[in-house]
Amino acid sequence: MGGKGSRLSFSQSVDHMADRAFRALQLEEGVASAIKACNEVYQVRFPVEIRGRLEVFTGWRAVHSTHRLPAKGGIRFAPIVDQDEVEALAALMTYKCAIVNAPFGGSKGGLRIDPTQYDRGEMQRITRRFARELARKDLLDPATNVPAPDVGTGEREMAWIADTYKHLHPEDINYAACVTGKPVTHGGIAGRKEATGLGVVFALREFFRHPEDVRAAGLDGGLGDKQVIVQGLGNVGYHAARVLDEQDNARIIAVIERDGAVCNEAGLSIERLHQHLCEHGGVKGFPDAIYHEEGAGVLEMPCDILIPAALEAQIHEGNAERIQARLIVEAANGPVTFEADEILRRRGITILPDAYVNAGGVTVSYFEWVRNLAHIRFGRMEKRFEEVRGEHILEALRTITDQPIPDFIRQELARGPSELDLVRSGLDDTMRSAYQELREVYLSNDRVDDLRTAAYVVAIEKIARSYLDVGVY
Ligand code: GLU
Numbered sequence: 001m002g003g004k005g006s007r008l009s010f011s012q013s014v015d016h017m018a019d020r021a022f023r024a025l026q027l028e029e030g031v032a033s034a035i036k037a038c039n040e041v042y043q044v045r046f047p048v049e050i051r052g053r054l055e056v057f058t059g060w061r062a063v064h065s066t067h068r069l070p071a072k073g074g075i076r077f078a079p080i081v082d083q084d085e086v087e088a089l090a091a092l093m094t095y096k097c098a099i100v101n102a103p104f105g106g107s108k109g110g111l112r113i114d115p116t117q118y119d120r121g122e123m124q125r126i127t128r129r130f131a132r133e134l135a136r137k138d139l140l141d142p143a144t145n146v147p148a149p150d151v152g153t154g155e156r157e158m159a160w161i162a163d164t165y166k167h168l169h170p171e172d173i174n175y176a177a178c179v180t181g182k183p184v185t186h187g188g189i190a191g192r193k194e195a196t197g198l199g200v201v202f203a204l205r206e207f208f209r210h211p212e213d214v215r216a217a218g219l220d221g222g223l224g225d226k227q228v229i230v231q232g233l234g235n236v237g238y239h240a241a242r243v244l245d246e247q248d249n250a251r252i253i254a255v256i257e258r259d260g261a262v263c264n265e266a267g268l269s270i271e272r273l274h275q276h277l278c279e280h281g282g283v284k285g286f287p288d289a290i291y292h293e294e295g296a297g298v299l300e301m302p303c304d305i306l307i308p309a310a311l312e313a314q315i316h317e318g319n320a321e322r323i324q325a326r327l328i329v330e331a332a333n334g335p336v337t338f339e340a341d342e343i344l345r346r347r348g349i350t351i352l353p354d355a356y357v358n359a360g361g362v363t364v365s366y367f368e369w370v371r372n373l374a375h376i377r378f379g380r381m382e383k384r385f386e387e388v389r390g391e392h393i394l395e396a397l398r399t400i401t402d403q404p405i406p407d408f409i410r411q412e413l414a415r416g417p418s419e420l421d422l423v424r425s426g427l428d429d430t431m432r433s434a435y436q437e438l439r440e441v442y443l444s445n446d447r448v449d450d451l452r453t454a455a456y457v458v459a460i461e462k463i464a465r466s467y468l469d470v471g472v473y
Pocket of ligand 1 (some may be wrong): 073074149151333358361362
């Protein structure tokens with residue numbers, strides 16, 4: 001899965017990228033190997049009765065690291081998943097969690113299935129059976145391994161997984177923390193669904209707060225009116241593109257989906273396009289846009305920012321030379337192969353790397369896990385207190401200044417934060433600080449000449465410190 005014509009598998013591609021950071025850090029070979037190795041992979045085959053016949057499904061859960069527990073990472077349901085892929089994705093989870101200071105090890109799961117071929121009841125039986133298999137091996141547990149949504153899974157599957165665990169462990173008071181990305185009505189947290197997409201936007205906004213970085217990428221100004229191409233309007237791509245379109249005034253000039261691409265130089269309405277996609281199952285036929293059947297070619301169109309938000313290995317040796325974007329923002333995991341990355345580096349194209357850019361999902365998963373363990377909604381204790389304090393500040397301003405206070409300031413001051421406000425603020429702060437940290441490494445370390453290597457350096461320094469401090473036993 002390293003990409004079209006790639007000699008490297010996905011996990012080798014990730015390892016090669018990490019190797020640049022190991023070289024920059026001049027870490028001992030043994031430490032590097034210990035960090036890179038995937039600790040454990042479990043493969044399971046189980047039968048489920050579907051429409052009167054037994055069908056056998058194959059699934060995996062890889063645990064890349066346990067220097068922090070639980071190990072964390074999504075479960076994907078897709079027709080093409082294999083062991084190498086989950087190992088690569090688990091490794092990315094290790095680095096990702098370290099970059100955003102989410103105190104987890106890295107893990108990832110996959111089930112080989114085409115979810116479009118099964119109805120709701122069948123999907124429920126299959127998911128619950130997979131969850132039982134994982135729970136039997138401590139690969140579903142609030143303390144050791146906590147899955148989450150990924151490609152092909154969402155709140156619905158997480159609710160079934162949580163419920164399966166609860167029935168297996170009725171005595172575990174922390175059962176809700178066995179999985180994240182649950183519906184809000186079943187112990188989920190407000191804002192988790194859109195967290196990865198919003199995290200991508202927060203990362204981009206932070207990048208544009210540094211004019212030197214923007215200039216180094218061959219761009220100028222802010223996000224407004226930048227021409228953006230998005231690949232994939234799934235959970236991550238949709239929320240990222242919608243916010244960029246509606247709040248940042250970026251111009252989404254093309255969207256690439258499974259059935260082709262739609263383009264409009266003046267900008268596409270993401271909300272309307274998403275509605276069309278939900279109704280028709282594809283982007284074809286969307287009004288006010290030019291349709292291209294060959295979606296992959298649209299990756300090579302001129303634009304300022306390219307956001308691959310679909311699957312891995314979309315930018316590979318075969319097309320990297322023709323990419324015209326100035327900035328690539330990796331909303332997906334592993335969308336650029338190692339070989340393509342080398343080409344893009346040589347061509348001076350800036351990449352905001354996956355392990356940083358899409359870490360918003362696991363960041364809010366962390367908040368959800370903490371909320372489940374604390375058994376209380378964020379903001380519950382202080383909301384009214386903050387409101388009263390706001391009223392007092394307004395009262396004081398009124399007595400001192402005698403000036404009318406604009407309505408919107410009055411409303412904002414006298415409002416206590418909701419859980420969603422707190423989640424968004426925590427996510428924004430996390431994405432900002434993480435960028436500043438990796439930028440600092442990029443600017444200060446002569447051996448680091450791109451942001452991806454900087455991100456890996458940030459992650460590996462933290463992981464290595466944790467190994468070296470505690471020792472290996
Ligand atoms: N599947 C998501 C990712 O790749 C989320 C993982 C999580 O929340 O644990 O980052």
